[in-house]
Amino acid sequence: MTRLSELGESHVLERILSHNRSGSQVIIGPGDDAAVTAVDGNLVSTADMLVENEDFTRTWLDWSRLGTKAAAQNLSDVCVMGAKPHGLLVSLAVPNSTEIEDLEALFAGIVAEAARAGEALGCEIPIIGGDLSSSGLIVVAITALGTVGGSGTGTAASSAGTHGSGAAITRAGAQPGDSIYLAGTIGRAAAGLDLLFAGVDPNADVGQDDPQPGTSLTELINTQLAPQPDYAAVLEMRAASAMIDVSDGLSTDLGRVAAASGVHACIDRTALQELIDPLLPAARHLVARSSGTQAAGSTDKAEELALHWVLNGGEDHGFVASSAQFDTPPVGWRRIGEMRDGSGVTLDGAPVPTSGFSHFGK
Amino acid sequence: MTRLSELGESHVLERILSHNRSGSQVIIGPGDDAAVTAVDGNLVSTADMLVENEDFTRTWLDWSRLGTKAAAQNLSDVCVMGAKPHGLLVSLAVPNSTEIEDLEALFAGIVAEAARAGEALGCEIPIIGGDLSSSGLIVVAITALGTVGGSGTGTAASSAGTHGSGAAITRAGAQPGDSIYLAGTIGRAAAGLDLLFAGVDPNADVGQDDPQPGTSLTELINTQLAPQPDYAAVLEMRAASAMIDVSDGLSTDLGRVAAASGVHACIDRTALQELIDPLLPAARHLVARSSGTQAAGSTDKAEELALHWVLNGGEDHGFVASSAQFDTPPVGWRRIGEMRDGSGVTLDGAPVPTSGFSHFGK
Structure with a gap:
């Protein structure tokens, strides 16, 4: 087991990014100042953060499942808008003493849940960017991006006819009698x-x-x-x-x-x-x-x-x-x-x- | 001065979002499961997180300037790709004992820096989403989105002719003699x-x-x-x-x-x-x-x-x-x-x- 402090930032990034998948929408992936991706339709975006001692504790911590949970809560927010997920940005803060294998398990948990969602929804959901810091507390902040109303097939909402919502399904359209x-x-x-x-x-x-x-x-x-x-x-x-x-x-x-x-x-x-x-x-x-x-x-x-x-x-x-x-x-x-x-x-x-x-x- | 714990989440959100500006690209803003925005061109995205005791300390803390810094470091990453910023997602974790006025100052600092960038670059940069949690440590995680190579005017890179980079300026194009x-x-x-x-x-x-x-x-x-x-x-x-x-x-x-x-x-x-x-x-x-x-x-x-x-x-x-x-x-x-x-x-x-x-x- 190797601690992050023994590896240094660039090697840590290399190790965790080795678990990432790519996607045909990715023009510039992780590694530049920002990612560049090709979008089809309107953009759907959401962010959620899991903070140690607030949303989980080290007692129950299983790094892989923490990754699953962080990805799932963001992907479900994109998906429920009737959108097709497009990519994730993952910002992680973990203690210096964290073992690289644990961080890899967290990252792999995110990637696996994104793959599960992609399979269900017929799309690729790569991690396209993010940030890595050391911190006393573990923080997992994910932004999930998606697209809706594009020319492609398969988005739930493209045929929903929800005017004024950019083809997304919002909270605001329910009718008496539904x-x-x-x-x-x-x-x-x-x-x-x-x-x-x-x-x-x-x-x-x-x-x-x-x-x-x-x-x-x-x-x-x-x-x-x-x-x-x-x-x-x-x-x-x-x-x-x-x-x-x-x-x-x-x-x-x-x-x-x-x-x-x-x-x-x-x-x-x-x-x-x-x-x-x-x-x-x-x-x-x-x-x-x-x-x-x-x-x-x-x-x-x-x-x-x-x-x-x-x-x-x-x-x-x-x-x-x-x-x-x-x-x-x-x-x-x-x-x-x-x-x-x-x-x-x-x-x-x-x-x-x-x-x-x-x-x-x- | 009122502490967040006395206000409750929905009132806290109301107070801080009152500082936000909108933008013509926003179809669904903060408040639904995800935001929906109209993009023109390729999407540029980046995320950066500021964590207390790692990136700043409470001793030096000025909530407004913390907001400025968090926004600036993300907006500069979008901007340097030759992209036009499109919007921000802001995830905040702060202690329950935080005073609402301090959180408002943080948020207003983000909004003001986004406005300064928007003025310089000729675009609107609203906060389109995010997350708010309580936590022992202060964490500010921002995702900045931008667009490049669209039909609109004013992006630095739309005429840069950087093939394979979706019209963005990357780190990879420098030539001997430059x-x-x-x-x-x-x-x-x-x-x-x-x-x-x-x-x-x-x-x-x-x-x-x-x-x-x-x-x-x-x-x-x-x-x-x-x-x-x-x-x-x-x-x-x-x-x-x-x-x-x-x-x-x-x-x-x-x-x-x-x-x-x-x-x-x-x-x-x-x-x-x-x-x-x-x-x-x-x-x-x-x-x-x-x-x-x-x-x-x-x-x-x-x-x-x-x-x-x-x-x-x-x-x-x-x-x-x-x-x-x-x-x-x-x-x-x-x-x-x-x-x-x-x-x-x-x-x-x-x-x-x-x-x-x-x-x-x-």
């Missing part, structure tokens, strides 16, 4: 986070005789550490009037769509049951632990906790779309409610507080 | 940094009867804390065969041009004298302090220190260009040497070690 659809999962990353905080053994027996795929304790923790957005689902939702990446919780993010579109989002509690049930064993386990008994915890409390995860937990990077109702929802999507006249978010008619994640305590 | 030109200054930010480290009173009398503009101790420190690149100069250098932003020191950055172009960069010591002389009072002051006497320090040592600043100090964000020789250099540029067959960087024939700044200690 159905609300969900792709991917919600609540699993939040369950994983609570399991991590509680110090639960991921291999504990929580009475899941036949756990639904993705809901074992290990898998819930994995979803927190390295979410796997269902990028391809966006391609199936070409007619969406609005779409959002659920990163701060369904209540908060659906509330953003409702506010931007001027509609009232009504969630159907029954439709959420399929998302809640697989989380019940983990919820019961946590409730039992916190009540200090190994006996099964209160069923009501476990149900309440699982519902809280589903409504308010972000970070699975599920996608929520508003669309005219389908007889059969597109592949990967389930109907979870409808848009009506009014404002706010309700669950079976009762107001849902938008209590998802917010920085700075409110 | 002259080397410098715009802006070098060495001043490095002098300012040494003054800060030495704890020098910026108002000390260092015997500058008639200091050259920009070289008083206060101004040298200012150049370190808030560099002011001469963006407009790039527009005057339309025929450059190669160009680079001097961010890690002339020796290092000119070495990068030499390596990328396969040429030998010969710096003319005489041409640097005009850059060295104004730094001598500050250098003499520091040499005298470190030798423990208030008498003027050794002239040789001061000259050596000032030359070191000029050769190895980055962060003024001066620009170096390679070009066929002009009878009269373009406005803002001075000739400092020439490119020959070979490799490496020499000063009057003697090798110059590329001892500029590098992360991870080498």
Whole structure:
């Protein structure tokens, strides 16, 4: 194992860039003052930063999964605009004492998630630039770029006819009467986070005789550490009037769509049951632990906790779309409610507080 | 004064975004999952991150100038590619206890520097996206976007005829026989940094009867804390065969041009004298302090220190260009040497070690 301080900046860059892939859109890649790439259509851009002790801790740190998570949260933001990802800029700050193999694992995690997204969406997503610094805290700041409305094929939104949005699908187009659809999962990353905080053994027996795929304790923790957005689902939702990446919780993010579109989002509690049930064993386990008994915890409390995860937990990077109702929802999507006249978010008619994640305590 | 923790994320965003300017290229600005902007030509992108205790300390912190510096170092990278800046993505991590007025000053510093660049280059440079987190350390991660080779007017490179570079000016085009030109200054930010480290009173009398503009101790420190690149100069250098932003020191950055172009960069010591002389009072002051006497320090040592600043100090964000020789250099540029067959960087024939700044200690 070799520490970065023994290698020097240029050799560190050489090592990590050896994991990068190129793309036919790249005219000038990493290594000059800036990258130059050929874009087709309007540019879509977003930036997200993961900071140690705020978004992850060294205790749970797995460098590769940190890379996956950082890439996924940015790529899902581009993808949910109906855009085709175009490239990533990756700025990293890590301690001098970091081992090059760990930094390579982080970088390779980013590259692998970009490759997974590219495969799902039919595009190349190279890392085209970035920055590398030493720092006491680990920081991963990624900018994801994409294009929408170009002459090429395959972008979800090119046929969406969303006027004034440069062919992108925004939060602002939902109409009363639209159905609300969900792709991917919600609540699993939040369950994983609570399991991590509680110090639960991921291999504990929580009475899941036949756990639904993705809901074992290990898998819930994995979803927190390295979410796997269902990028391809966006391609199936070409007619969406609005779409959002659920990163701060369904209540908060659906509330953003409702506010931007001027509609009232009504969630159907029954439709959420399929998302809640697989989380019940983990919820019961946590409730039992916190009540200090190994006996099964209160069923009501476990149900309440699982519902809280589903409504308010972000970070699975599920996608929520508003669309005219389908007889059969597109592949990967389930109907979870409808848009009506009014404002706010309700669950079976009762107001849902938008209590998802917010920085700075409110 | 109100702390961010008392305001909550959405109010913090509202306050800081109130300082932002828009631009005609913006279709969807900050507030959705990603921004959508109309681009004309190839895309130019670069990212740079400033991390507390690595790139600045709270002792010297002036929030507004931190914003200036973060914007300047990114905008100069776009500009030196011969590109027209298009927009910024700004990711900020600051402690919960930060006062909103300080964060606004930081943001306003970024906006003001973008406006200064926009005025020099004839374009609008809005902040189109970003991220805001709480963190123990202050981190400012900016991505600057630009366009080159579009149908619009005013980009330096659209007539440069640099094949295979998407109309951008890269580091790789210098030819033996070209002259080397410098715009802006070098060495001043490095002098300012040494003054800060030495704890020098910026108002000390260092015997500058008639200091050259920009070289008083206060101004040298200012150049370190808030560099002011001469963006407009790039527009005057339309025929450059190669160009680079001097961010890690002339020796290092000119070495990068030499390596990328396969040429030998010969710096003319005489041409640097005009850059060295104004730094001598500050250098003499520091040499005298470190030798423990208030008498003027050794002239040789001061000259050596000032030359070191000029050769190895980055962060003024001066620009170096390679070009066929002009009878009269373009406005803002001075000739400092020439490119020959070979490799490496020499000063009057003697090798110059590329001892500029590098992360991870080498």
